Amino acid sequence: EAGVTQSPTHLIKTRGQQATLRCSPISGHTSVYWYQQALGLGLQFLLWYDEGEERNRGNFPPRFSGRQFPNYSSELNVNALELEDSALYLCASIYRDRDPNEQFFGPGTRLTVL
Amino acid sequence: DQQVKQNSPSLSVQEGRISILNCDYTNSMFDYFLWYKKYPAEGPTFLISISSIKDKNEDGRFTVFLNKSAKHLSLHIVPSQPGDSAVYFCAASDWGNKLVFGAGTILRVKS
Numbered sequence: 001e002a003g004v005t006q007s008p009t010h011l012i013k014t015r016g017q018q019a020t021l022r023c024s025p026i027s028g029h030t031s032v033y034w035y036q037q038a039l040g041l042g043l044q045f046l047l048w049y050d051e052g053e054e055r056n057r058g059n060f061p062p063r064f065s066g067r068q069f070p071n072y073s074s075e076l077n078v079n080a081l082e083l084e085d086s087a088l089y090l091c092a093s094i095y096r097d098r099d100p101n102e103q104f105f106g107p108g109t110r111l112t113v114l
Numbered sequence: 115d116q117q118v119k120q121n122s123p124s125l126s127v128q129e130g131r132i133s134i135l136n137c138d139y140t141n142s143m144f145d146y147f148l149w150y151k152k153y154p155a156e157g158p159t160f161l162i163s164i165s166s167i168k169d170k171n172e173d174g175r176f177t178v179f180l181n182k183s184a185k186h187l188s189l190h191i192v193p194s195q196p197g198d199s200a201v202y203f204c205a206a207s208d209w210g211n212k213l214v215f216g217a218g219t220i221l222r223v224k225s
Binding site: 004033035040041042044045048056090091092102103105107108 | 118157158203218
C-alpha cells in the first residue's frame, strides 16, 4: 500500500511570492490534515479537510489556505510569503471510519523563504 | 501557549538500557494521547497510544504510562536499540480530530 505522498520535496521562494504544496493521501483515506513544523517547534495544526470540505483550521492567518479535490488529494497555498513561513509542511491522512487519531504522515515539503 | 510540552530536547541512552521520554499537558479536555517517531527526511509514524480511561498501554518494547492527575505521560522503551534513535513527538487529542503536538525529543541510542 502506497503511503502519503507530498510534492515538491523542497521549495524555495522569495518573500511576497505564493507557494503551492500538494498532498496525496493513502488510497481509501478521505481526510487530510496539514501541519507546519518550524525549527525547534512541534507540529502546528494548520488545516483539516474531509470529503472536500474544510472542517477545522488552526491559529494561522488567512493567507494560509487550501482545498481538497474529489480524489481526496489536497493542496496547501501560502500567499504573500514571509520569512517565518520557512518550515517543514507535513500532510497526514486518515480513513474516517477508523480511529481518527492515528494519522499517517507524508515525508513533508521543506519550504524556504528568502 | 504550548498545551503539550516535551521539556527535554534530547536524550542519550546506552543500547540495552531503558529510554524514558516525558510529556506534560495542560488541557484537561485531552483524553487521547499518542506517540509518534520521526526519522530524518521522513514523516512521523504512529508508535503507540493511550486513552484517558487507562493508565498504561504496552506494545512490545514500548509502554506508555498516563498520570491524569499530574497531566503527565511517559514513553518507556526497553531495551533500547540503535534503530530507536529518532525524534519522538508526544501528541494529544480531545476527539476533535485535531492533534496537538509537543516540540519533540531527540533520542540517541549509543551502541
